[in-house]
Amino acid sequence: MIDIGANLTDKSFRGDLGDVINRAIEGGVNHIVVTGTNESLSHDAATLALNRQDYLAYTAGVHPHYADDVADGWIDTIAEIASLGAAAIGETGLDYFRNFSTRENQRKVFQAQLELASSLDLPVFVHDRDSNGEVLEMLKHSATTDVVVHCFTGNGLLLDAYIEIGCYIGVTGWVCDPIRGLELANIIDRIPDERLLLETDSPYLMPKNIQPKPSTHRNEPGNLKYVRKKVAASRNESESHIDQITTANAIRFFRLPNSVATNDG
Structure with a gap:
């Protein structure tokens, strides 16, 4: 298994990451x-991954929550970090559920990263929460071809639309x-074998099928097997x-x- 999305730079992991x-x-x-x-x-993700290249890779990008906070020259900073060996650009996209940043700034920051990914020939790690199809439309008009829709939580119509344009689909807890x-469990069998990816989105989205119930709310990559178990059952x-x-x-x-x-760490 490969966990394609874990926020290991989160402060909750500082004391026991090893x-x-x-x-x-x-x-x-x-x-x-x-x-x-x-x-x-x-930058922290790159530092962490480059010190454990045998087991870790990293992405470089600006999440829509931070679109209002980017400094002058931010895209050059992301490009520089990515040039050290990033596996993808992101996490980037649109989040109209939280709206921590203005929608205009979210769109601008997302578009800039789509263009960066295209220029660097890197895949894109995309966030889409309640964008009402805007992420999909921006991807359709982008030169970027390799996209994973991280932590997919949409409906069947959106799932089919993403698959139609060749996106990979990331499934979490x-x-x-x-x-x-x-709803996702009921439509997950519509994802083609060649487009399915697994992730924990640690420390978030603790799988609800862990027994006995964990004593902590912090999710971690070791719980990916519970996502795999549910995905397998839902797809028969x-x-x-x-x-x-x-x-x-x-x-x-x-x-x-x-x-x-065959990596065992």
Whole structure:
């Protein structure tokens, strides 16, 4: 398994990140992509990953929540961080659920990163929450071709539309929630084998199917196996099949070494 989205730069991991990584290895996670969400955290993600290239990769980008906060020259900063060896540009996109930044600034920052990804020939790690199809339309008009829609939580029509333009779909512990994730669980079999990816979005979205119930609310990459379990059941496929196809997809999408598939940390 490969966890394609984990926020390991989050302050909740500062005290025990080594233990978190060890538990991920023990839990069958072959590789982790550390998510960058603004200039500072993208730098931190790069530093972390470049010190553990055997097990970690990273993305560099600005999340829509931070679109109002970018400094002059921010896109050059992201480009510089990405040039050190980023696996993708992002996390970037639109979030009209929280609206922590103005929609105009979100669109501007997203468009700039789509153009950067195209110029650097890097895939894009996309965030779309309640954008009412705007992310989809921006992607349709972008020169960027390699896109993963991270933490997909939309409906069947949106899922089909993303698949139609060739997007990969990232599935998190959201699918394990018997209430919020019910619709996703019911449509997840519409994702083609070659477009399915798994992620935890740690420290968020603790899978609800963990038994016994965890004593902490902090999610971590070692819990990816519970996402795999729910995805396999919802698609009526074996966990080993889900493991095989999602690992191959992540290696292809992020252009990781083939040796990652057998990596044991």
